[in-house]
Amino acid sequence: MKIGRIIGFAITGLCFGVLVQGEPIEFEIGQTATQEDIQGWNIDVTPNGDGLPNGQGSVDEGAKVYAAKCAGCHGPTGVEGPYNRLVGGQGSLGTDRPHKTVGSYWPYATTLFDYIFRAMPLTAPQSLSANKVYALVAWILYRNDIIDENMVLDRFTLPTIHMPNRHGFQISPHMGISLPTSP
Amino acid sequence: MRAKKSPASKSKQSLSRRHFLLGATSLLGVTASQVLLPVIPASSQPASQDPMRVPGGPASVYGRRSVHEQAQRLPSATRSLTPLQDLHGIITPSALHFERHHNGVPLIDPAQHRLLIHGLVERPMLFQVDELKLFPAVSRLGFIECSGNTGKEWKRAHGKTAQETHGLTSTSEWTGVMLKTLLEQTGVKPEGLWLLAEGSDAAAMTRSFPVEAIIDEAVICYAQNGEPLRPEQGYPLRLLLPGWEGNTNIKWVRRLKLIPGPAMTREETAKYTDLMPDGVAQQFTFVMEAKSVITHPSGNQRIPKPGFVEIRGLAWSGRGAITAVEVSVDGGHTWRTAELQGPVLPKCHTRFRLAWQWDGKEAILQSRCIDDTGYRQPTLQELVKVRGTNSYYHNHAIQSWKVLENGHVENVYIR
Numbered sequence: 001m002k003i004g005r006i007i008g009f010a011i012t013g014l015c016f017g018v019l020v021q022g023e024p025i026e027f028e029i030g031q032t033a034t035q036e037d038i039q040g041w042n043i044d045v046t047p048n049g050d051g052l053p054n055g056q057g058s059v060d061e062g063a064k065v066y067a068a069k070c071a072g073c074h075g076p077t078g079v080e081g082p083y084n085r086l087v088g089g090q091g092s093l094g095t096d097r098p099h100k101t102v103g104s105y106w107p108y109a110t111t112l113f114d115y116i117f118r119a120m121p122l123t124a125p126q127s128l129s130a131n132k133v134y135a136l137v138a139w140i141l142y143r144n145d146i147i148d149e150n151m152v153l154d155r156f157t158l159p160t161i162h163m164p165n166r167h168g169f170q171i172s173p174h175m176g177i178s179l180p181t182s183p
Numbered sequence: 184m185r186a187k188k189s190p191a192s193k194s195k196q197s198l199s200r201r202h203f204l205l206g207a208t209s210l211l212g213v214t215a216s217q218v219l220l221p222v223i224p225a226s227s228q229p230a231s232q233d234p235m236r237v238p239g240g241p242a243s244v245y246g247r248r249s250v251h252e253q254a255q256r257l258p259s260a261t262r263s264l265t266p267l268q269d270l271h272g273i274i275t276p277s278a279l280h281f282e283r284h285h286n287g288v289p290l291i292d293p294a295q296h297r298l299l300i301h302g303l304v305e306r307p308m309l310f311q312v313d314e315l316k317l318f319p320a321v322s323r324l325g326f327i328e329c330s331g332n333t334g335k336e337w338k339r340a341h342g343k344t345a346q347e348t349h350g351l352t353s354t355s356e357w358t359g360v361m362l363k364t365l366l367e368q369t370g371v372k373p374e375g376l377w378l379l380a381e382g383s384d385a386a387a388m389t390r391s392f393p394v395e396a397i398i399d400e401a402v403i404c405y406a407q408n409g410e411p412l413r414p415e416q417g418y419p420l421r422l423l424l425p426g427w428e429g430n431t432n433i434k435w436v437r438r439l440k441l442i443p444g445p446a447m448t449r450e451e452t453a454k455y456t457d458l459m460p461d462g463v464a465q466q467f468t469f470v471m472e473a474k475s476v477i478t479h480p481s482g483n484q485r486i487p488k489p490g491f492v493e494i495r496g497l498a499w500s501g502r503g504a505i506t507a508v509e510v511s512v513d514g515g516h517t518w519r520t521a522e523l524q525g526p527v528l529p530k531c532h533t534r535f536r537l538a539w540q541w542d543g544k545e546a547i548l549q550s551r552c553i554d555d556t557g558y559r560q561p562t563l564q565e566l567v568k569v570r571g572t573n574s575y576y577h578n579h580a581i582q583s584w585k586v587l588e589n590g591h592v593e594n595v596y597i598r
Contacts, residue, residue, distance in 0.1 A: 033300075106452055169464050
């Protein structure tokens with residue numbers, strides 16, 4: 001991951017040894033977490049695909065799930081709302097009226113899986129199977145002209161997708177510790 | 184002394200009291216100071232409502248404010264704003280601390296809640312809420328500001344009151360255990376440079392950040408202003424990253440995962456990123472820059488008449504302590520240094536005040552602060568020149584209030 005490496009590089013040398021000043025105290029509070037403890041909670045997905053579950057989904061399946069579970073809030077084609085517009089807006093970011101959507105703004109397709117899986121639909125989060133989420137991601141990317149109609153998404157294909165705004169972000173100068181706004 | 188007497192009843196009261204005193208002294212031949220003690224002045228209230236003639240209420244298990252006080256948050260579905268213009272000092276009452284949530288305030292049983300620390304650690308660990316209270320505790324006062332605060336003021340004067348323009352910032356005393364202490368328990372592998380924090384709300388809110396940049400200050404909090412966190416503020420546990428944008432201070436935190444680089448969650452890509460005029464967005468703008476606002480007189484308030492007015496406000500900086508606040512009453516042509524009310528603490532609301540004689544003419548009130556890095560709060564013009572008007576987040580420009588000749592105060596857009 002390019003940005004990860006840049007930042008990693010920027011702060012190498014400051015290792016965690018500095019955390020412990022003198023001898024660490026033995027508190028003996030808390031317990032060791034087992035793989036079982038971790039499994040159910042470990043739902044995050046990173047841009048290189050780590051964390052993506054097994055399963056797969058197609059654009060066609062996605063269209064059906066979307067119509068049933070999402071269209072009411074995001075519009076029949078992902079444009080109409082009433083809530084966040086998911087489709088369109090490409091080329092608008094540098095204009096007076098930017099439209100930030102999955103297609104125009106989001107830098108990683110993996111984030112779409114992560115977010116839908118953890119937070120959508122708004123009224124029943126974490127109710128969708130991995131297959132349904134793959135299908136929804138496929139449909140939203142297809143509507144944004146990012147993948148073609150026949151593509152099937154799974155944990156191998158999803159991380160390979162290049163988002164149009166992949167290079168539309170820069171780390172806040174000094175890694176967010178300062179803004180370029182000093183008058 | 185009686186509270187809230189009208190001026191008329193007050194003068195009547197002191198008059199009758201003087202008569203009584205005169206009579207008493209002449210009659211008994213004693214001095215006024217000797218008779219002052221037993222005098223109970225006549226009240227204009229019926230005896231049944233006179234707080235001195237009926238016993239007061241009983242002690243209570245959990246206090247409430249006076250029924251005469253009505254300051255309240257201004258809520259919408261996903262947030263509520265602190266009534267900055269109604270508050271004094273620097274601490275925000277817990278019940279008035281602003282809210283921002285992405286899918287409601289969860290109801291969490293602390294006995295069921297766990298904090299998991301895993302990922303690139305030597306030993307993944309689970310902590311119960313009560314266990315966290317056994318570690319050495321730390322407390323600090325600190326502001327939390329949503330980076331969307333003042334976000335509607337980029338293009339025009341939008342909010343009517345200080346609550347509407349600046350109400351997504353609040354200050355509390357936060358108590359908990361240093362994140363550092365917990366990471367010492369788990370150990371961190373050398374590649375574990377970033378940390379993903381996740382809430383146990385219906386948004387499963389997640390943000391990631393470079394650990395080293397904030398490790399000396401990050402706290403896992405269980406208390407706010409002396410009592411357990413309010414549900415809206417993350418009960419039973421929240422992450423506090425002092426001075427950093429509110430969204431990174433993950434509420435209802437259940438999981439901390441050490442990772443090699445940014446997680447690129449939705450809230451750090453699609454949201455909370457600053458879109459610049461060229462269409463490129465700045466990401467990971469963690470620190471909330473120096474900012475201030477006059478809370479009195481402020482939007483929708485009215486100065487009753489020309490004469491003395493104490494200008495009051497709040498200043499804060501995510502980089503450190505406020506060193507100075509300057510106030511202008513002429514739209515930024517001339518500036519006077521305001522008085523800072525102690526304590527002046529780093530990354531904390533700081534109260535400022537300045538005496539002003541209002542001459543009854545139109546005036547534009549502004550405040551600007553300087554923090555201990557030497558950074559001065561910019562004008563809107565300066566900020567827009569660099570950032571354009573589409574970034575929404577991180578607007579820390581100087582706020583302008585216009586005083587009309589009739590004393591009414593309103594929000595104005597000055598660029």
